[in-house]
Amino acid sequence: MPLIIDTDASFDVDDVVAICLAHALMDRGEVDIKAIVHDAGIPEGIGAVSVLNSFYGRDDIPLGAYKGSFGREPNGGGWVRGAYVDDLVNNWYSPVKDSSQVPDAVEVYRKVLSEAADRSIVISAIGFVTNIADLLRSGPDQYSDLNGVDLVGAKVKSIVWQGGWYPPIHGFGHETYNWDCGRGYYNTDGCDGESEYAINNMPSSVDMVYSDIGDELYTGSSLSWCAGDENPCRAALIDQQGFGNGRCSWDGVVTLRAIRGTADSVGASEAGRGDGRATVSYWGANDWVDDGSSGHSWLVLNGAWDNDYNTMEDTRRNIEGIIDDLLCNEPSASTESPPNVEGQTLVNPGTGLCLHVHSNSNHPNDYTNVDVLHCDGSVNQLWQMNSNQQIIHAVSGKCLDADANNGDEVVVYACSGAEWQSWELKGDTIVNAHTGFCLDVWECVDGCSDGTDVKTAQCWGGPNQNWVFS
Ligand SMILES: [Ca+2]
Ligand SMILES: [Ca+2]
Numbered sequence: 001m002p003l004i005i006d007t008d009a010s011f012d013v014d015d016v017v018a019i020c021l022a023h024a025l026m027d028r029g030e031v032d033i034k035a036i037v038h039d040a041g042i043p044e045g046i047g048a049v050s051v052l053n054s055f056y057g058r059d060d061i062p063l064g065a066y067k068g069s070f071g072r073e074p075n076g077g078g079w080v081r082g083a084y085v086d087d088l089v090n091n092w093y094s095p096v097k098d099s100s101q102v103p104d105a106v107e108v109y110r111k112v113l114s115e116a117a118d119r120s121i122v123i124s125a126i127g128f129v130t131n132i133a134d135l136l137r138s139g140p141d142q143y144s145d146l147n148g149v150d151l152v153g154a155k156v157k158s159i160v161w162q163g164g165w166y167p168p169i170h171g172f173g174h175e176t177y178n179w180d181c182g183r184g185y186y187n188t189d190g191c192d193g194e195s196e197y198a199i200n201n202m203p204s205s206v207d208m209v210y211s212d213i214g215d216e217l218y219t220g221s222s223l224s225w226c227a228g229d230e231n232p233c234r235a236a237l238i239d240q241q242g243f244g245n246g247r248c249s250w251d252g253v254v255t256l257r258a259i260r261g262t263a264d265s266v267g268a269s270e271a272g273r274g275d276g277r278a279t280v281s282y283w284g285a286n287d288w289v290d291d292g293s294s295g296h297s298w299l300v301l302n303g304a305w306d307n308d309y310n311t312m313e314d315t316r317r318n319i320e321g322i323i324d325d326l327l328c329n330e331p332s333a334s335t336e337s338p339p340n341v342e343g344q345t346l347v348n349p350g351t352g353l354c355l356h357v358h359s360n361s362n363h364p365n366d367y368t369n370v371d372v373l374h375c376d377g378s379v380n381q382l383w384q385m386n387s388n389q390q391i392i393h394a395v396s397g398k399c400l401d402a403d404a405n406n407g408d409e410v411v412v413y414a415c416s417g418a419e420w421q422s423w424e425l426k427g428d429t430i431v432n433a434h435t436g437f438c439l440d441v442w443e444c445v446d447g448c449s450d451g452t453d454v455k456t457a458q459c460w461g462g463p464n465q466n467w468v469f470s
Helices: 014-027 045-055 085-091 105-115 130-137 148-155 194-200 232-241 250-260 309-328
Strands: 002-007 032-038 063-065 121-126 156-162 207-211 268-271 277-280 286-289 296-301 346-348 353-357 368-374 383-385 391-393 398-403 409-413 423-426 429-432 438-441 454-457
Touching: 002 014, 002 105, 002 250, 014 032, 014 045, 014 121, 014 232, 014 250, 014 309, 032 045, 032 105, 045 063, 045 085, 045 232, 063 105, 085 232, 105 130, 105 148, 121 250, 130 148, 130 194, 148 156, 156 250, 194 277, 207 250, 207 277, 250 309, 277 296, 296 309, 368 454, 409 454
Parallel strands: 002 032, 002 121, 032 063, 121 156, 156 207, 207 296
Antiparallel strands: 268 296, 277 286, 346 353, 353 368, 368 409, 383 391, 391 398, 398 409, 423 429, 429 438, 438 454
């Protein structure tokens, strides 16, 4: 089943649940993720997606991003940057860090749709509607002679939407987060009216499924215990919700429904099919018109029509279990040792030992110690010096950091631009820009062994302060 995920990952963390469960289902052969596009302005959002794809061994999934202004700047609410995005982008391996490295989302949509079988693509729409509106407005291009409306009509089988409120749990007529562009949290310019445009102009051949049933259905908490520090899905949940906590699974439910194709797969039935269609106002309030349209339906949680709260709660716990079990599955092709990490070793010639990050992880925590070890060719010993005079631990992207407040310790730390992360090569020595001290194998004048600490010290010309990139 070919799937495109259209996500606003960063504003909330249920998008991470959705993306990670899609990968887990791809490991099981239930879905083929054809593309993931990001639909808000925050440039690093697609970088967080790239981290998740890398963890599941899928750097080859095409990525695209909305390039407009909406969602870039906080406007009072300050929630525009989710707590996890910077952590993932700064501390995990990924080929893409921000939207400047990927094509416009519409271009990715058009390319993938043009290559797809007729009426085959399913879209999980779990963010703002910026990209889908732009897609419908698009004209012919190098990928297809069809305009956006005709291309979608020809290639898209269904779209499952996280947007709107529906009976009986909620009721029609409300403005909801994705479709009102998060009004109240930030400036919605550039997004207002896009949900109205997309929903109301969608070709009638596209099956439209709407969901509001993720409320009170919490997923991701199991990751705190079932997964390790190497799992960025887990880290994102903990960053945003705290250890041991899940998050309402609005987007997880939608994506599970998109992939498995039935309401029953998410503990729900359908309503409205054949009776009419959803409509959306300029400001994002949804309503329903009984005009006899086919192909629109909304999900109703089991038990909800009857106010049967026991059944509703049992259903929620059941779906939580299904999703959390998927999240806890080990990736079948994890890239714990990512390919194409390039760097050089930094060798102390006097001992023949290599500068080494003392960690088994490819994303060591800040303050992880740096010492020397016999040269073993591992990613813990690969470094890059960049044009900002930073010495980067290649696999993690963290900076070699001299901590003058901690006994001149040398550690790795997220690159901050600080002077104490800047180094100058002077002859065979490496001199810290902040202190003028030299990178130093500690108290190793007459030879020393694996695990000897590395700090900075007054430059004295001794062999324990010599380093060679090789
Ligand atoms: Ca979302
Ligand atoms: Ca050290």
